Amino acid sequence: METASNNQITEEEKDILQEVMNISFGKASADLTDVINAYVVLSVPDVTLLKAEKLPDYIRDDIKDYNSISIIEQNFWGKFKGICFLIFPSRSGRKLVAMLGEGDDSFEQSDTMAVLEKETLIEVGNILIGACVGKVAELLSEVVTYSPPRVIFEDSPKKNISKDIFEPESMAIIMKTIFSFEGQDINGFLFLVTSQESFGWLKVALHRFMERYE
Amino acid sequence: MIKKILIVDDSPIARKILKKCIPQDRGYEFHEAGNGLEGLEKFKTETPDVTFMDLTMPVMDGIQALEEIKKCDDDAVVIVATADVQVKTIFRVMNLGALMVLKKPVTKETVEDALLKARVSLEDIRR
Numbered sequence: 177m178e179t180a181s182n183n184q185i186t187e188e189e190k191d192i193l194q195e196v197m198n199i200s201f202g203k204a205s206a207d208l209t210d211v212i213n214a215y216v217v218l219s220v221p222d223v224t225l226l227k228a229e230k231l232p233d234y235i236r237d238d239i240k241d242y243n244s245i246s247i248i249e250q251n252f253w254g255k256f257k258g259i260c261f262l263i264f265p266s267r268s269g270r271k272l273v274a275m276l277g278e279g280d281d282s283f284e285q286s287d288t289m290a291v292l293e294k295e296t297l298i299e300v301g302n303i304l305i306g307a308c309v310g311k312v313a314e315l316l317s318e319v320v321t322y323s324p325p326r327v328i329f330e331d332s333p334k335k336n337i338s339k340d341i342f343e344p345e346s347m348a349i350i351m352k353t354i355f356s357f358e359g360q361d362i363n364g365f366l367f368l369v370t371s372q373e374s375f376g377w378l379k380v381a382l383h384r385f386m387e388r389y390e
Numbered sequence: 391m392i393k394k395i396l397i398v399d400d401s402p403i404a405r406k407i408l409k410k411c412i413p414q415d416r417g418y419e420f421h422e423a424g425n426g427l428e429g430l431e432k433f434k435t436e437t438p439d440v441t442f443m444d445l446t447m448p449v450m451d452g453i454q455a456l457e458e459i460k461k462c463d464d465d466a467v468v469i470v471a472t473a474d475v476q477v478k479t480i481f482r483v484m485n486l487g488a489l490m491v492l493k494k495p496v497t498k499e500t501v502e503d504a505l506l507k508a509r510v511s512l513e514d515i516r517r
Contacts, residue, residue, distance in 0.1 A: 191403040198401065198446065199494045202473025215478045218446045220400060315495065386403070389410040 183347045183372055185379065190223045192382045197221040197351045200311035201366065205355065207307040208300065212275050215358040222352045229344035231369065238352070238365055239263055247328045248301030252309050254320040255377040258348075258370035260305045266329065268362045269293035272300055275360065294327050301325045304366060308353075312368070316381035346372040392509055396421045396438035398429030398455065399471070400447040404494070408442055408471060411501035426455030433459050433466070440508045443488070445472040445479065453482060460487045465515045469504045471496055 185193070198221050205216035226234060239245055244266035251259050264272075270289065273296045302325055313320045351368040370378065395418050399405045405422050412418065421436045423429035426443075427450040433441060441459065445452035452470065459466050470483045471492040480491050489511055492500050 188403075191401060195401045195403045195407075195494075198404075199473040202446075202475055202494065206475045206477075209476045209478070215476060218474055220446055220448055386407075389407050 183375060185225055185349065185375070189379060189382050190225070192386060193349070193351065193378075194221055194223045196312055196315050196382070196385065197223065197308075197353065197368070199315060200308045201353045201355075203311045204304045204307035208303050211303065212272070212300070213277070214275050214360060217356045217358050219354045222350075224350045224352070225347060226350065227344070228346050228348045228371070231348055231350065234350060235261065235263075235365075235367055238354075239265075242266070245330050246297055247330060248297050248305070248325050249328065250301060250305045250325040251323040252320040253322075254313065254318055255374065256309075256313050256316065256318050256320055256370065256381075257374045258368065260309060260369070261365075261367040262301045262304055263365040263367070264297070265363065268364070269297045271360060271362050272296045275357070297327050298325050301327070304364075308366065309368060316378070316385055318377075318381065343372070347375070348372065349375075349378070392416075392418065392439045392505065392512065394419045394421065394436060394438040394440075396423065396429065396432055396436060396441040398423045398426065398432075398441060398447070398452065399444035400424050401444070404444060404471075408496055408501065411496050411498045412505065413502065426450030426452055426458075429455050430458050430462075434462060439467065439512060440505065441466065441468045442471050442492075443468050445470060445474050445483070453486065456483060456486050456488060467508045467511050467515075469508060 201218060201221060205218060209216060242265040246264045246266055246269055248262040249259065270293055273292050276296055306322065309320055349370050353366045354363065356363045397405050397408050397420065409420060421432050421438060423432045425447045429443065443452045443456055456468055459468060468488050469490055469492060470488045471494060473494040475493050483491060489508060490504060492504055
């Protein structure tokens, strides 16, 4: 197996990580469909290595078509450490509320609807992020702990996603999955970002994952 | 009897894992494809006894490839190996005529069981 320094990953390591992400998001979407009456259409996950300071631009590029968005942000800790962003175009929260069977038309335009929407986004975020990150960690024989999820409603996607998430000069790995709900006009973007601090452990863990099949 | 096995998956790692889970001492001839369309073409040219099919793939996904393969040969033995384990997905592929669904990551045991089931199915078809 080819090797690379601790701030880089090889093509093979990237392929392994992509498959691990594929399995993990598959598990997350199945968990979500247990509680939501929908079918999640998955895309092929993408794994990218880039300088942390370029992370906001990378994410903005994917969501540039939306004027306003909702971001569910959650940190995770352990040897596998990083941050997850689950991003929906705005008003998706309301559609998700309806799909969960919560609320009714009388809540439209009311404060109650805003609360319900936020709670729904947090719940969906908890399920998708928790199941996805948890499965990545499980496949790589590790455990993680999570911060409580945070919802940000953002009118200007250009402003959000701080550059200060990680050391700007350090490298970051972004695992991205785009998904949609069949028959619903909702797209979602899941970005799982891990910092250079985790690279050493991650590389060893990926090789160990493959050794099970040797 | 199984002689030729086709593995269709866009991930080279997933193909490698699957191949490693298949007993190597049985003289199987392996063919691989990186997406559903390539898989369909390989199916037509190589006429494998068993096809392992991923679902989430670029160009042509596994559901469409399975559908096309079944149009070519209704008796084709296709085992779906996927990370997409939503009930609706499993229901769809079984309705399309998949022999069974393997949940990723596959293991030597699940792949061996699947091959055993495939062999029985092939014997039934050829009888």
